[in-house]
Amino acid sequence: MLATLIRLLGDFDRAEEALNDAFVAALERWPTEGVPAQPRQWLVSTGRFKMIDRMRRSARFDASLAEIAERLAPAGAPDPAAQDEEEGVADDRLRLVFTCCHPALPADGQLALTLREVCGLTTEEIARAFLTTAPTIAQRIVRAKAKIRDAKIPYEVPTHADLPARLDPVLHVVYLVFNEGYFASTGESLTRLDLADEAIRLGRLLHELLPEPEVEGLLALMLLHHSRRRARTTGDGEIVLLEQQDRALWSRTEIDEGARRVEEALASRRFGPFTLQAAIAAVHAEATTAAATDWRQIVGLYDVLLRAAPSPVVELNRAVAVAMSDGPEAGLRLIDALFARGELADYLHAHSARADLCRRLGRTAEARIAYERALALSKQAAERRFLEKRLRELGG
Amino acid sequence: MRYLCLVYQEEKQLGSLSQRELDQLVEESLAVDEELKRSGHSLASDALQPVATATTVRVRNGKLSITDGPFAETKEQLGGFWLIEARDLNEAVQIAGRLPPAQHGSVEVRPVWDIRHQERRTDR
Numbered sequence: 001m002l003a004t005l006i007r008l009l010g011d012f013d014r015a016e017e018a019l020n021d022a023f024v025a026a027l028e029r030w031p032t033e034g035v036p037a038q039p040r041q042w043l044v045s046t047g048r049f050k051m052i053d054r055m056r057r058s059a060r061f062d063a064s065l066a067e068i069a070e071r072l073a074p075a076g077a078p079d080p081a082a083q084d085e086e087e088g089v090a091d092d093r094l095r096l097v098f099t100c101c102h103p104a105l106p107a108d109g110q111l112a113l114t115l116r117e118v119c120g121l122t123t124e125e126i127a128r129a130f131l132t133t134a135p136t137i138a139q140r141i142v143r144a145k146a147k148i149r150d151a152k153i154p155y156e157v158p159t160h161a162d163l164p165a166r167l168d169p170v171l172h173v174v175y176l177v178f179n180e181g182y183f184a185s186t187g188e189s190l191t192r193l194d195l196a197d198e199a200i201r202l203g204r205l206l207h208e209l210l211p212e213p214e215v216e217g218l219l220a221l222m223l224l225h226h227s228r229r230r231a232r233t234t235g236d237g238e239i240v241l242l243e244q245q246d247r248a249l250w251s252r253t254e255i256d257e258g259a260r261r262v263e264e265a266l267a268s269r270r271f272g273p274f275t276l277q278a279a280i281a282a283v284h285a286e287a288t289t290a291a292a293t294d295w296r297q298i299v300g301l302y303d304v305l306l307r308a309a310p311s312p313v314v315e316l317n318r319a320v321a322v323a324m325s326d327g328p329e330a331g332l333r334l335i336d337a338l339f340a341r342g343e344l345a346d347y348l349h350a351h352s353a354r355a356d357l358c359r360r361l362g363r364t365a366e367a368r369i370a371y372e373r374a375l376a377l378s379k380q381a382a383e384r385r386f387l388e389k390r391l392r393e394l395g396g
Numbered sequence: 397m398r399y400l401c402l403v404y405q406e407e408k409q410l411g412s413l414s415q416r417e418l419d420q421l422v423e424e425s426l427a428v429d430e431e432l433k434r435s436g437h438s439l440a441s442d443a444l445q446p447v448a449t450a451t452t453v454r455v456r457n458g459k460l461s462i463t464d465g466p467f468a469e470t471k472e473q474l475g476g477f478w479l480i481e482a483r484d485l486n487e488a489v490q491i492a493g494r495l496p497p498a499q500h501g502s503v504e505v506r507p508v509w510d511i512r513h514q515e516r517r518t519d520r
Contacts, residue, residue, distance in 0.1 A: 104451040104463075104489070143448065150507060158486075162486075
């Protein structure tokens with residue numbers, strides 16, 4: 001309903017107020033008048049009329065409001081809220097998602113705005129999940145809305161031609177929400193808001209509205225990661241690495257759905273990086289034990305991923321897979337080549353990967369240096385404890 | 397011979413002017429522009445909304461990249477200008493992406509501040 005009101009009233013804040021007014025009116029009238037045959041339509045209509053009415057009354061003090069009100073409800077025009085329900089709602093929600101994730105908005109604003117307007121989270125909930133304050137989130141939302149208004153970002157779904165480029169930011173926002181959720185759920189924050197669930201919900205909504213292979217690929221990736229949530233940490237919140245996880249704790253329903261979706265996305269032949277990452281996650285999920293993991297296949301998938309989305313981080317992840325498939329020296333050579341190029345100097349996972357490979361090769365002194373470098377870069381408590389444990393195990 | 401005169405200012409300073417001072421600046425600018433248009437010197441002129449409304453467009457390997465904010469590469473310097481008409485930011489960005497300089501440099505897209513009819517947006 002919010003999405004429809006935003007379209008009808010052309011403004012986020014007005015739409016929120018209108019929705020509030022509509023709920024108030026419903027609480028007053030439905031107990032005596034009964035629930036209408038089409039409650040959603042009633043609410044949207046009521047909200048819209050109340051807002052336009054309010055604007056007309058305020059127009060006595062502000063002439064520009066009269067002009068806007070006239071534009072939103074030209075005299076004699078039929079009620080636009082009374083249009084085709086199903087399609088209209090789906091379109092409005094899609095418009096809302098694409099607008100909130102518009103690349104012209106600052107990235108932190110896209111994230112906050114999407115969680116607020118699409119997922120319906122409160123500012124406080126968002127702040128707690130991102131370990132920041134409500135005023136900080138509120139400011140990001142205000143700035144994002146201001147940019148939408150001032151630079152005239154239109155409230156529309158991109159054309160078919162623009163869709164691939166515009167879909168990317170949306171998928172990245174959803175994945176960011178998912179990844180933030182992981183940290184919140186390791187027990188470091190005080191409340192239990194599950195952003196990961198929120199992201200998956202959003203992924204499902206997106207796929208329903210836009211059945212593109214990459215959307216399905218992202219959904220698969222999130223499901224496969226999520227399937228391991230009970231095995232990733234101990235009861236005390238300590239990190240358990242993939243190779244040590246108790247696979248009996250992996251959720252089979254999510255793995256099955258994730259694997260099925262990966263297959264579908266790959267079959268389309270129009271997939272992208274998210275689908276490939278999901279395919280890699282699926283290979284892990286298929287292995288009944290860590291030793292049974294098909295690392296060759298994973299390396300092959302990373303080769304394709306590197307062509308689709310080249311980046312030092314992907315190269316690093318491939319190097320780790322190469323180490324598992326061809327031995328630690330092979331992986332170490334690749335990681336050191338990255339460092340030599342000046343890449344990933346401040347990326348803690350590069351140092352912890354190097355440390356791990358040196359540790360396996362018995363090169364203790366080098367392992368120690370790399371773990372210490374990783375520790376210096378880590379900001380996450382459970383991660384730090386893990387790295388400190390590794391250092392202790394080295395005898396350092 | 398034509399010249400391009402570029403206005404640079406500290407937005408914070410402009411933001412700290414009183415409404416009366418701002419109105420006065422607008423009045424004076426419009427008056428001078430009137431004279432310069434009459435004398436044939438001012439060929440095109442406009443005030444711009446603040447940098448918070450800016451979007452930067454680049455095209456690399458045929459791919460259009462859109463980011464929030466003014467261009468900030470210190471290696472790049474101002475090279476030219478297009479004053480365009482567009483329905484909304486999406487259309488403006490598409491147009492900017494077609495400008496050949498976008499292939500090698502950056503094109504900053506900033507909404508014009510219609511000083512006669514529109515408020516100047518402030519950073520809220």
